[in-house]
Amino acid sequence: MTDREQAKPSLDNGNFLFRFRSAKALLDDDDNGGFQELEKQAIYFAKPEQLNDPMEGLSDAFWDGDDVLWENFFKHYALALISYALKWLLHEPDEIQKAKVDAWLTAEDLPTDMFRNLYREFCSDLSSAIEARELAQILGRRTLPLRRERLINLLFLVHQAAVPSLFLILKKHRLVDFELPPEAADTKPVKTTLECWEEIASAPSKIDMPVEEQLEVLSSITNRVSHQLDLGVLTRIGSIDEGHKLLALISRFPEMYVDAFSRDLHFNPWRVACFSRRCTNASMWGTYGSEHRGAALIFRTEQREGEHYFRIKGMAGTADSGADLKVHNVEYGKRPPPLDSFNVIGRLPLHKLKTTWMVTEDGRASTRLSEMTDDLDAWRTRYWNHAFKRVSWKHFDWEHEEERRLVASSVLADDPAPEALTYDFSQLEGLVFGMRMSSEDKLRTASIVEKKCRATGRTDFRFFQAYYSPSKGEMDIAELGLLKFDIGK
Structure with missing residues (x-):
């Protein structure tokens, strides 16, 4: 024995x-x-979406950036949107779910000069339409960071200006034969919403709830109303597939972009x-x-x-x-671990991270860049700790x-x-x-x-x-x- x-x-x-x-x-x-x-002697490893908990891999992500990061954020949103729109045009309605939002994309990844020119033109028009630099400055001064619901809420308002601008350019270059009403491109609701959030954040709270949670609840209600309206649209369109395709670009893209940001850029x-x-x-x-x-x-x-x-x-x-x-x-808890989204963009090479997110075209650098580059080893340790906490x-x-x-x-x-x-x-x-x-x-x-x-x-x-x-x-x-x-x- x-x-x-x-x-x-x-x-x-x-x-x-x-x-x-x-x-x-x-x-x-x-x-x-x-x-x-x-x-x-096999063990199957499942993807998060195959597990029985829909909250698998969830993190309490927040976006806390200065004006440089927010200015680049709007440019990247334009890049992801025009890339998605071209795939959207090519996919049949019953296959629209195969058209993915690519948040890992950078300008240097665009395949042709024509594509790059389209992006530059659209980015310029959108930045002008929404007054992106001013919005970035307002966001850079905000009292509280933006969490998922508020960011989706904000982008939905931006999207109302982005889509008409996009289709004007696509029609100009003969990629589509229709356009959306240009009067839809209005940046006032974006500024008004930001000012309202800031007013709530700076005023004494009248209810027993942290002000950040109040703002998330308000934004969540608005986003849920939008989802209900989407269902209403589907009931009035003869083809469900056609309805899903329309809503994917017109209504659901902001939420898909936020989710793609976490999926493609973080870990x-x-x-x-x-x-x-x-x-x-x-x-x-x-x-x-x-x-x-x-x-x-x-x-x-x-x-x-x-x-x-x-x-x-x-x-x-x-x-x-x-x-x-x-x-x-x-680890079991009421809320997932917090995640500083702009500080865990770990899937891009450093030069792409700088040119796409941390430095503007005119050379202004984000103050967040030094948090990473001053001690890369310490940043990497924090990064992997965040990664495993999340999962x-x-x-x-x-x-x-x-x-x-x-x-x-x-x-x-x-x-x-x-x-x-x-x-x-x-x-x-x-x-x-x-x-x-x-x-x-x-x-x-x-x-x-x-x-x-x-x-x-x-x-x-x-x-x-x-x-x-x-x-x-x-x-x-x-x-x-x-x-x-x-x-x-």
Whole structure:
């Protein structure tokens, strides 16, 4: 008997991860709707939008810039809008969702001289129409930063001037044969709204709510009304697809742009694999363990300097030997972590960051530039801390899950794990059978494990059975000490 068999580690010592899976996912092949995860030693890393929480990856983003950043912000909005509009013209109504807003785009990324000239002309006209420099100065002096709802609200007002100006230019260059009424281009509502916000921010509050939250609520109401009006438009247009296409450009673009800003400019695309700290929560088994008919995989982690790591193989940009991913404890709270949007534009090369965002065409530099360049190493440390805080926050509603997660991300690929990643069999400590797992599925599971144990010479693989403990009044697990393999035969 080995030393490891004599002193089996406790599953409660914090060194293990539990992953609930259905029997189908673990055992069945593709033809039967499964993934053979146990046979292939595979862990699927999901995109944020594939997870069951719509708030995954959410951050409390705010935009706090001086006049240089805001002036460049309006120019970039014009760039993203004309780029999207040209794709919008080419896509059929039933495929308009494929036309994406590209916030990573810079002027030097434009493919042709004609495209660059169109952008310069549109940017000049829009800047004049909305008096962009004056707006930037007002925003640079504001008392409170803009959060998501207020920024969308502001851009929706700007958009009313931008779209007519855009179509005048597109018609001039014979890219469309119609235009929108030029009288729609009016910058007064933008200035009036900014002045109203500033007046509210500087006046004593009359209600028991922080003034910043008051402004977000007001803007949120306005934005929700806009969404309701959009639904009204769809009910009056014969073709739903035509309606969606129209609204995408005319109404929804400001919100799509704000979301694209966070998606394209802040952090690299990421995927996540979810685990739990323990496996005796009946609700977790019901949700993720196929109504207790599945199993929980027990993974062993490696502890170094107070942190836990798990080696995976197959992630983009890593060696064949794999990479050690840090185990992140999910932090539960009422609000996601705050994020200074202008200070975490980390996906652009420094020269593009400067020319697109931090320095104006006439050479004026933003005061925020030095916050990054004075100590790049310190900025990078803060940047990655923000990145992992964002992907390891969840609302209090999920606290019962006691979640731990692995995050796959790479600066070398837009998708770090398009296929399931793999692990060594030695990292799999054991399995817990669900209370309703069938005997047939248990035998199929044991058969796969036995084959792997024989191939690797393992004698220490552990099986457990989940059950209800009357004495504890709760779910518990018991080790199946008699379920062993004689690998010598």
